[in-house]
Amino acid sequence: MALLTPHDANVISELVQFAGMPEDRKRELLAKLEEEDARMVGEALLDPQKYSDATPEVQATVDRYRAWVENNKRLRRQREARQRSGRSR
């Protein structure tokens, strides 16, 4: 797994969390990445071709972030269900 600095990890988190943001803002975020590994992870997240060409370490990091997004969606659904039940009491 490619390791990311705290700064770069937070930037990558933003990239995957707000997938609906406009392309220019995604590029702005990519430009904030400081380390080469992080830039490769960021590019691979956004571009399937770059993902295919990436090293296994970079791919593993990208896979991890994608799995995290799905995990967070599951947690969010659970939370919304709790909110509904809480508000209906």
Added chain:
Amino acid sequence: MPVEPTVEQFLAGILPGCPDATTFPWWPPDCFAVCLTLLKHTGAYTQLLQDWPPDRGKREEALAHWASTVRDVGADWRNALRQGLGPQFNGLSKEWEHLCRSFNRQLWTVAKDCDLLKTLMKLVAVADEACEGVGAPEDTGEDDHFLQQTRAFLRDDATLGVRVDPTRVRVLPRMHTPQNGLTERSLSLYLSMCDAGEVTPRWLSTPFLQNDSINLLLIPWPHEVLVSQFRDVTDTATTDLPDGFGFFTYDFLKGDDLIALAGPLYAEAKRKLGRIDGVVLPELSITDEQFRALRDSLPPECFLVAGVGRAGVDSQRGGNEVRLSFPPLQEVVQKKHHPWKLDESQVIQYGLGGVLSPSREWWEYADLTDRRLDFIAMSEDLVICALVCEDLARPDPVANMVRAVGPNLLLALLMDGPQTKERWAARYATVLADDPGCSVLSLTSLGMAQLSSPEAGKPSRSRVVALWKDRFKSAIEIELPQGSDAIAISLSTRYDEEFTADGRGDDINAAFPILSGVHPICATAGSKKR
């Protein structure tokens, strides 16, 4: 006689440019900080809450009306922010104007004006509601301007505030609201405010895949601590001490026993529980070299939190820090904040009299500069932070920040005696479980627990190496059975509703890790069974 400042003068210190800025602070954390600072400084919230909610008596279900009104205005504000339209939000302009009209009043008069207090409370509450979920690495899948900006501010400035002076006040996310007592911390669910002191917080995000439970492997390493590992370094230290005081350092034993042990322990714990999410080791349990070897031996999806140390050499101070490794986040280092002081009773308790005279008081000779506190946001249910030994006990400079944020899980890495319910760690864990509501795990080494002599007439509890405390149950001692090398624990999440003092609830979304399994782990057990 000192002149009492006006509201305007007071706020000018918090919100630079305030005297000219009668425009509404449309960024919720700024509004929250300004108004909460006023309520806190004057202590007026205690007055206000004696006759609460507003319009009580005129309206049935006044409290529910207050909560739903505040929530609705907060949702409107959040919607505007999400679309990048924060400056256009005018749902609180009347309230802000009311506050602005008080700018020329003396500060002390604020507490006497009930209407102004209600206004301040409403501004605080609505700003709080508008910030739901700011601490969680939540996936909206949307182009959410507001959450993106909060992430950026936390990342770059370690505060959610924009206009509030970060050298005075920091605004951070909040995971827990105290349900006992009455302080300014009782007034919000999602935002916290702390004085900007000498500790720099870091809010870090890592892609942790949270299951319904978290399984941790606790390795109470080292299994043996020798008296000879404690060494007097007073003469070589760069700081002079008065008579009666000395400096000590702690030497690490050479050898890779731990690395040889850790692999089978991890394998056996995984065999028993199916999955291990994290490994935790106590204070000063390993060296930098061992940490790296251990990290390399674990799969990347398993996090590692360990107390890493370095002995003082000649005039160079030793190191005592917690390393937090949550791949793909690079490991982060948080140094211990307070030195350990061994007094006569502790020298005797640990039997160190052969190397450290009980007639002196001994300070830990360690580098304690660069004070940070790392919050690892792993999911919307789980923010972790770690403290090293003494830092758990001292209210300054770090505990107030811990209380403000209320991380879901606090790991206390100790170099201490047995973790029994009667000892100091349990007391401080209980305090944090009560306010703000953290679940606390303390862990010491078997070596230190065994070095500690039991009190006269009491049986030895030297295999109680860990202690668990959460809001719901009394402290639970975790004992390492004879023949076992480590303990695997399971943590499940319990959800409960937390309320602010003004009566707003969080719809059962406060997450509490609770202890749901304890399993002794023996390094050789798996191989025998296999």
